[in-house]
Amino acid sequence: MDFQDNQVSSARKSRGRPRGWDDKTAQNTIKSLDRAMEVFEYLSEAQGKPLSQLADEMGQSPATVYRVLITLEGRGLVEFDRYEQVWHIGPRAFVIGARYLRRTSLVDRARPIMRRLMEATGETANLGVEREGAVLFLSQVETHASIRAFFPPGTLSQMHASGIGKALLAHMDADRLERVLSANALEAFTDFTITDQSALHADLALIRERGYSVDNEEKNIGMRCIAAPVFDLNNEAVAGISVSGPTSRVGSEEITRFSQPVVEAAQALTEAIGGEAASRTS
Structure with missing residues (x-):
């Protein structure tokens, strides 16, 4: 200087x-x-x-x-x-x-939290919200690794095949969840995509119970994602934070290890926007 x-x-x-x-x-x-x-x-x-x-x-x-x-x-x-x-x-x-709260910008508040999450996991951190039945990615902090996930701001993704999307679906009330699912077909992107409503509901129940979701090659073969919901002051899930990376680095054992910093990042952003997490239900 x-x-x-x-x-x-x-x-x-x-x-x-x-x-x-x-x-x-x-x-x-x-x-x-x-x-x-x-x-x-x-x-x-x-x-x-x-x-x-x-x-x-x-x-x-x-x-x-x-x-x-x-x-x-x-x-x-x-x-x-x-x-x-x-x-x-x-x-x-x-x-x-x-x-x-009017001064608070979700993206601005999320950036330092996402950067810490990327540094803690070594994988790309993402922020997304629900828009008209799809996940809209708002921000991303990329890993320094040569092979990485890439979701530029403005990217849309189907909710049932997205870590953030499933984290948000899991915390919707029953009526809204039904409207979203009925308006959007459960399209298959890979052999791992959940296309059966009963199986999806079972997965959403598990997500509510453990506090995080997993996209296990459901949108792209060779990529995994772990996500957790961000809540506002009305206890509503308004956004999701995730880490995404190739299965070569994000193996089955990393899912459990990465889930804690992802959940902690979502909780930190919840607090930063004046929110409060809803109680978990099975």
Whole structure:
């Protein structure tokens, strides 16, 4: 980095943060604000509690907690139920949270997670969503290996023959799943493609149980894919993350080994977009 680059870097830092940014000592924190956020976060997890119980559980004096709550109430972040005499999170908290979600880009949030996944497995990482009964690939971080899977952004793939597609199908409600499957024939691409509805439903049940899907040469001979779903704040599977590679490198033993980092990557992206995974059902 030359002198000019250093100047640009310094200018950028000065606009967003002051000198001593990394100093998190007490002198650089606002204790009253930190205490207020502590109360706010605790109330978000334990709503509907009276002042005395909140103060007792947090180990704070009722007077201190009351001042915090009154201040937050003035901003609409909490509200008081006068009939029940308990405190709740207020509507303004939702408004602020919604603004965060609008700022959040699925692809932008996914890129560093996908890069870590590629580095952990040595195989290409992919991000896809469902669009009109097909998988639409949004992003890819390619492996450095010479033989690799390639799904450029904008590529469409049939859901029943895709790792991401099956991960998303597995978490659709029954009515939507029926609509998607009835509108799209289970086309055979290889001898391993699942073309029977009963067999596909059995595979989807297994995917829900273990938390990840496998495309075992179902779209392309010689290629395997392991995928896991990404959930939004409504517990709906809105995307999928996968790793894909040749069967010469992704053998049967690698499926189990790769499944953990794939599931962890999907969970990390779920958290990054403010989502929450649905409970697994068989």
